[in-house]
Amino acid sequence: MGRDSRVRLLVVDDEPHIADLVATVARYEGWHAVTAGTGTEAIREASAFVPDIVVLDLMLPDMDGFSVLDRLRESGTAVPVVFLTARDGTADRIAGLTRGGDDYLVKPFAVEELMARLRAVLRRSGRARRNSALTVADLSLDEDTREVRRGNDIVTLTPTEYELLRYLMRRSPTVLTKAQILDHVWQYDFGGRSNVVELAVSHLRRKLDAGREPLIHTVRGVGYVIRQMVR
Incomplete structure (x- = not known):
């Protein structure tokens, strides 16, 4: 979470x-x-x-x-x-x-x-939040340094991929619709491509998973969520 x-x-x-x-x-x-x-x-x-x-x-x-x-x-x-x-x-x-x-x-x-x-x-x-890290399983994102790690490995993301991941992690374990993601990450500046969210999620998955347990999940008919699956 x-x-x-x-x-x-x-x-x-x-x-x-x-x-x-x-x-x-x-x-x-x-x-x-x-x-x-x-x-x-x-x-x-x-x-x-x-x-x-x-x-x-x-x-x-x-x-x-x-x-x-x-x-x-x-x-x-x-x-x-x-x-x-x-x-x-x-x-x-x-x-x-x-x-x-x-x-x-x-x-x-x-x-x-x-x-x-x-x-x-x-x-x-003294009320400033000192903990800037978001974590899901072995995935961490530091909002101050913008560093993303999966386990001990640094994951290099584009600015859009970073914003997409940050939004998913902030809202975890909430399932987010494509419209919510599009509005928050792209703010409708997506060049008319209706599949921009699917493409970005696909690219992000390839970078994050790399043989590890998948963390970004598709909820059919709804959207996407990032969370560790309970076995």
């Missing part, structure tokens, strides 16, 4: 396109991200999801972000919070930080800057 070392991010914003953008970029980076559109939903998700970090809009339809943060702190969680808001006044910035926020970013923003700030807050808080 893949070892889940993903950062858990909760994005709270009542503008769905912003929340979805931040969550999508975070997922592409390998994080586990969920969204909430109200303060009430955010509090509920924080309890169930237990995030490592929260992006929190100050202007929500049912309560402001300060109230959400107060409720989170009252529940006993010390999760880091980065405010994301259209308010750009100095007083709001100071209030956000003095009320327990860890950083403050004003809309409009560059999502790359937001991700950089989130990583910095995670490092300062």
Whole structure:
């Protein structure tokens, strides 16, 4: 089974396109991200999801972000919070930080800057995930170094093969459809070739197996999964 070392991010914003953008970029980076559109939903998700970090809009339809943060702190969680808001006044910035926020970013923003700030807050808080390795049986993938090993042997992959393997390992033992794989790995940039997933999986299998126990399995009518078969 893949070892889940993903950062858990909760994005709270009542503008769905912003929340979805931040969550999508975070997922592409390998994080586990969920969204909430109200303060009430955010509090509920924080309890169930237990995030490592929260992006929190100050202007929500049912309560402001300060109230959400107060409720989170009252529940006993010390999760880091980065405010994301259209308010750009100095007083709001100071209030956000003095009320327990860890950083403050004003809309409009560059999502790359937001991700950089989130990583910095995670490092300062000691919540950065130190284990970057994904493993399935004797197969390992290090997301920091991008090194892939099968047993003691290094496996050399193309960038696309690496992204395909990483996606399969992150989601193991979930069976992934061809559409899911195509959307995540190629993002529809596949030159119109309908069999691009099958070809990539075939190439990846040849490199990974090489006389060893097969780890990538086809589930007929559904898609692919990477896992060790139980005998």
